[in-house]
Amino acid sequence: MIKAENISKWFDGQRILYDINATFETGKTNLIIGQSGSGKTVFMKCLIGLLQPEEGQILYDGRAIRNMNNDERRLLRTEIGMLFQGSALFDNETVLGNVMFPLKMFSPLSHAGQLERAQFCIDRVGLTNANNKYPSEISGGMQKRVAIARAIALNPKYLFCDEPNSGLDPKTSILIDELLSDITHEYGMTTIINTHDMNSVLGIGENIVFINKGHCDWIGNDKNIFRSKSHSLNDFVFASKLFQEVKLVLEREADYKAQ
Template sequence: MIEVKNLRKAFNGEEVLKGLNFVFDRGKTNLIIGQSGSGKSVFLKNMLGIFTPEEGTIEYDGKPYSEFTDEERRELRKEIGMVFQGGALFDSMTVKENVMFPLKMFTKMKKAEMEERVDNVLERVNLVGADDKMPSEISGGMQKRVSIARAIVNRPKYLFCDEPNSGLDPTTATVIDNLIQKITHEFDITTIIITHDMNSVLEIGEKIAFLKDGLLAWTGTKDEIFKTQDKTVTDFVYSSDLFKKVRKAQLKGY
């Protein structure tokens, strides 16, 4: 679990995050949504320790990050998996080498142990047989699955995903969504996903934080987001063609 309390962050005197409070639940897909400029990426970077907030705390399983020693921060880093927007694979490494990279960096496992772990996660993301391929030789959807495999190979407690469906077709995006959710449940991970994709909200929005202008404008689930009367939220979510179709079906009683 990650709990954020009264989080404030400013740049050049302009406040970007304005006192956010939110609990990201363990074993759930926690989504952060909102328009561009709402503060989503800044929020994520504060939780990752890339930015230091002016006020507020970020607690990992009850302990404020600001109170962590350097050693505790290094240990926490080992417990975090990250799926980047563009995949961020190493072009000069094979699929297997990409996935093995965190094990080489953060563990003292023997080569045979690392290879067994890599084989296990590649099987988990349905990439058996892709070990020796280069990133340029596989599709965008497969690259995202490699990125997920790399993120979970260290068996993290926390998984951060920054626009994991960026650049993917709707069918492949749904596959990636469901894979992330299944892994979250299976390994009881605290998963946080930044997304613009309303399909993702509909598919895996178990807990949603909607940001607007640096404020937490609404919280709820994928089911509750259809019932809210908050115009700020409805104007945002129903701008999606998918949500318009769902809403129309709901009104007809389907």
């Protein structure tokens, strides 16, 4: 479980995040949603420890990052897997080389053991015949899969995903969402996904934190997101025509029930 307590962050005198409290549960897909520029990525970088919040603290299963020394931080980092928005695969490594990379650096396994583990992760994300290809030779969806395989190579306790569906078609997005959800439940990880994709929200939003203008405006899940009284959340959720239609249906349903 990861807990954010009273997180505030400034950049050049401008407050980007203020007083965010949120809990991200183990074994669940936790989503951070919000409009572009709302502070989601900054919040995620604070959670990972890439940025230091000016106020508040982040607790990883009760361990505060702020109080950790360098060795403890390095140990914590080996427990974290991260999927970046642009995949962040190493250009000069093949698919296998990318997945092998964290194993090569941190795993006590022999070379054969590392190869076996890397192959297992590649198979787990459903990639076939791509071991010797370079990132520039595979599609965006495949790159995301490789990035997921690399992120889970060390069997992390915490998995962070920054907009995993950006630049992907809806079908591939759903496949990536399902993969992340399956992996989370299979390995009992604490998964935090930064997204503004409503398909992800409805598909895998077991715990949702809505960030608006740097503040946490709403916490809930995919079951109650349509019933929220938060104006800012409703503006975000019902922004598209499709979801405006959904809203109308829900309102008619409510009226019918009231009658």
